[in-house]
Amino acid sequence: MRAVALNCTLKASPAPSSCELLLGQVMEQLRSLGVDGEIHRVADRHIPPGVESDLGDGDEWPPLRRAVLDADILVLGTPIWMGQPSSVCKRVLERMDAFLAETDEQGRLVSYGRVAMVAVVGNEDGAHHVSAELFQALNDVGFTIPAAAVTYWVGEAMGRTDFKDLPETPGTTAGTTRTAAVNAVHLARLLGGDGYPPS
Amino acid sequence: MRAVALNCTLKASPAPSSCELLLGQVMEQLRSLGVDGEIHRVADRHIPPGVESDLGDGDEWPPLRRAVLDADILVLGTPIWMGQPSSVCKRVLERMDAFLAETDEQGRLVSYGRVAMVAVVGNEDGAHHVSAELFQALNDVGFTIPAAAVTYWVGEAMGRTDFKDLPETPGTTAGTTRTAAVNAVHLARLLGGDGYPPS
Amino acid sequence: MRAVALNCTLKASPAPSSCELLLGQVMEQLRSLGVDGEIHRVADRHIPPGVESDLGDGDEWPPLRRAVLDADILVLGTPIWMGQPSSVCKRVLERMDAFLAETDEQGRLVSYGRVAMVAVVGNEDGAHHVSAELFQALNDVGFTIPAAAVTYWVGEAMGRTDFKDLPETPGTTAGTTRTAAVNAVHLARLLGGDGYPPS
Amino acid sequence: MRAVALNCTLKASPAPSSCELLLGQVMEQLRSLGVDGEIHRVADRHIPPGVESDLGDGDEWPPLRRAVLDADILVLGTPIWMGQPSSVCKRVLERMDAFLAETDEQGRLVSYGRVAMVAVVGNEDGAHHVSAELFQALNDVGFTIPAAAVTYWVGEAMGRTDFKDLPETPGTTAGTTRTAAVNAVHLARLLGGDGYPPS
Numbered sequence: 001m002r003a004v005a006l007n008c009t010l011k012a013s014p015a016p017s018s019c020e021l022l023l024g025q026v027m028e029q030l031r032s033l034g035v036d037g038e039i040h041r042v043a044d045r046h047i048p049p050g051v052e053s054d055l056g057d058g059d060e061w062p063p064l065r066r067a068v069l070d071a072d073i074l075v076l077g078t079p080i081w082m083g084q085p086s087s088v089c090k091r092v093l094e095r096m097d098a099f100l101a102e103t104d105e106q107g108r109l110v111s112y113g114r115v116a117m118v119a120v121v122g123n124e125d126g127a128h129h130v131s132a133e134l135f136q137a138l139n140d141v142g143f144t145i146p147a148a149a150v151t152y153w154v155g156e157a158m159g160r161t162d163f164k165d166l167p168e169t170p171g172t173t174a175g176t177t178r179t180a181a182v183n184a185v186h187l188a189r190l191l192g193g194d195g196y197p198p199s
Numbered sequence: 200m201r202a203v204a205l206n207c208t209l210k211a212s213p214a215p216s217s218c219e220l221l222l223g224q225v226m227e228q229l230r231s232l233g234v235d236g237e238i239h240r241v242a243d244r245h246i247p248p249g250v251e252s253d254l255g256d257g258d259e260w261p262p263l264r265r266a267v268l269d270a271d272i273l274v275l276g277t278p279i280w281m282g283q284p285s286s287v288c289k290r291v292l293e294r295m296d297a298f299l300a301e302t303d304e305q306g307r308l309v310s311y312g313r314v315a316m317v318a319v320v321g322n323e324d325g326a327h328h329v330s331a332e333l334f335q336a337l338n339d340v341g342f343t344i345p346a347a348a349v350t351y352w353v354g355e356a357m358g359r360t361d362f363k364d365l366p367e368t369p370g371t372t373a374g375t376t377r378t379a380a381v382n383a384v385h386l387a388r389l390l391g392g393d394g395y396p397p398s
Numbered sequence: 399m400r401a402v403a404l405n406c407t408l409k410a411s412p413a414p415s416s417c418e419l420l421l422g423q424v425m426e427q428l429r430s431l432g433v434d435g436e437i438h439r440v441a442d443r444h445i446p447p448g449v450e451s452d453l454g455d456g457d458e459w460p461p462l463r464r465a466v467l468d469a470d471i472l473v474l475g476t477p478i479w480m481g482q483p484s485s486v487c488k489r490v491l492e493r494m495d496a497f498l499a500e501t502d503e504q505g506r507l508v509s510y511g512r513v514a515m516v517a518v519v520g521n522e523d524g525a526h527h528v529s530a531e532l533f534q535a536l537n538d539v540g541f542t543i544p545a546a547a548v549t550y551w552v553g554e555a556m557g558r559t560d561f562k563d564l565p566e567t568p569g570t571t572a573g574t575t576r577t578a579a580v581n582a583v584h585l586a587r588l589l590g591g592d593g594y595p596p597s
Numbered sequence: 598m599r600a601v602a603l604n605c606t607l608k609a610s611p612a613p614s615s616c617e618l619l620l621g622q623v624m625e626q627l628r629s630l631g632v633d634g635e636i637h638r639v640a641d642r643h644i645p646p647g648v649e650s651d652l653g654d655g656d657e658w659p660p661l662r663r664a665v666l667d668a669d670i671l672v673l674g675t676p677i678w679m680g681q682p683s684s685v686c687k688r689v690l691e692r693m694d695a696f697l698a699e700t701d702e703q704g705r706l707v708s709y710g711r712v713a714m715v716a717v718v719g720n721e722d723g724a725h726h727v728s729a730e731l732f733q734a735l736n737d738v739g740f741t742i743p744a745a746a747v748t749y750w751v752g753e754a755m756g757r758t759d760f761k762d763l764p765e766t767p768g769t770t771a772g773t774t775r776t777a778a779v780n781a782v783h784l785a786r787l788l789g790g791d792g793y794p795p796s
Contacts, residue, residue: 010646011646049607049684050607081690081694082694082734083530083734084687084730084734086691087646087687087691090683093684094679094683097679125525125552127481128335128339128480128481128523128524129481131335132331135331135334135338136330136335139344139347139348140327142347143346144343144344144386145334145338145343146343147308147338147341147343147395148341150339152555154522154554155555156568157525157568158568159554170556175398178398181398183395186395186396187395190389191386196345196346196381196382198381199381199382209447209449209492248409248441248485282726283491283725285492286447286486286489286491286492287447290485292485296479323751324722324723324749326680327679327681328723332482336480336481336482352753353753353754355751355753356724356749357767358753369754375755507744527733529733530730530733533733533736534728534733537728537742538725542742542744543736543741545708546736547736576796580793580794580796594743594744594779596779597772597779597780
């Protein structure tokens, strides 16, 4: 069983990224449950705007798309800016919008049978709304959402501390990460990559 | 296998309800897939505000809560007002917030193992956002969201036509209802009511 | 110049309310700027669901509606539940939806010329999204939103502390409250209750 | 008095754009009220991700930022994708997040005193939520929102028609555009570019 994580920070490597840290913790939990995978930092690639799977001309989305479809579990990680998902995350969702036109001979989306989970970090406020936006968009394009599918950390109102600068990861976030990983793996095993019957 | 639908229209019976109509179509599809169930109109009951499972003193939430927990599939139906879920729907979600404090001996939410789907109607605009709000809140309190878990109808921008006044249900909405029902039943069968392993 | 604050906590008086505390601080700032007003706790009243200005039969919305229209500044205060505005707050917004049908002889909404600001409290996460929901709904029904029109406090992710149990109000929230009040009063003075010209 | 419109379509020129069409109608109404201005298509420029005013190295945001600050009225136009604002629109908002650190000697945001309005188009569903996201983010960074500050068009649920392919603009959308323009100009005149007093 495989997972792929997309880090939607605004910053290209090697800039430190709180989102990378949280995604690393998610992947560590997934590995402890027998799931392999890697993290891709989206801002390291040239992903032009659009709603097609391949925009040609230097478009670096196709290999990420392939990685998403080769995995059983998608972990979509984003920072919060202005209480909302990052523009990089929105771009990834828009590119996955192409799944809506990519159905098999029985009318099922190419993404069916895959499970999605969400990781969110910010200095303050916004994780619930970000997960709402992501759950809806991911569900629209065919992903299944396990119970308690989001892990997150944000500081107190108007705080300025980054997750990566905390002395240690709070037990609440660590426990939530563990639960999200356990649930995602359980559900991905049940779905078995077969997806849903034709309707 | 059982389903329960909650109709969160603002109007008590016997006022006609577009949401009731759409929920009836969902239940018909579920029945064709071997799932029994009934629709409850929440506005017919006295549901006081709060985040506990039983507020006493005439609180009519406990039997609805029981019906939700006795079912394998929850169908949450709401009209759109101002582009957002109804206050009645929000109240239902708040009352289910109590699930967060109701865990079994292994720390799992009482709601785990249940699947939720969403039905939304409005004169115009708002279905995607309503489903985002509902997916997030339902997921937070332990429900699993199957792929393509929402069916909806809205009219053109600033329209005034009700779903119940359409000459017939558009094929797009009917097909979406069918897919949502098929996916919900498939996922509920896989989950088997057992929910998730302890984390 | 007058302000009215609506406290949309789920709890009736005399239960302590963090939202009441924050609204009290807003009103204190408004008073220091020469604006009088009072706070109404919506849960103390019987406000049935609907989108009309008077539902008859014990409906206690009409005096609140009157208070809103008699004021130059509306301060809408809500707790966060599940990252979203309270059902009580949603009900208030739905009742104000009736403004859309209440226009003067020049087609202008009855609410035009009034300024709205927002106050949000929660144990954790959700203030930005709550303000988004409220700004949109309030704007739809005719209110004008001054710059930086929200004050809020939330704790760290998954926190359990209430605003009312803090040893003191953080300077960040206090400063934001002050700015929101100054801006609301300035804009209300400019609008002068006259509202907008006919279009 | 000047206005600037930012078209946040995903497509670079000269691809036809429904958003361009609606923004053109907004600008026409503004012109009839004595306000000059132009539309910029953001996708024609290289706008890297970030939350600073100038990221150097080919960053084409600075002239757009200048245009925004030189105008009295910002018209932010975006298509709907998946019920949400476009990634291009999110990027513009993130770049304006820098305003939060750019205050005058009295602590007021550089953007204070400017009015923002919103234009949204999509095949279907999402305009209210998009306006909620934009109102909140724009307000956070210092813009004032006039009453009824959004104009939009979306088709019926799951529709595929573009605004630009309609035989004519529906009277509802045209009237809403007119009202939004009248209100924006009135409020911008009242604010007079002076913004708010220090708090």
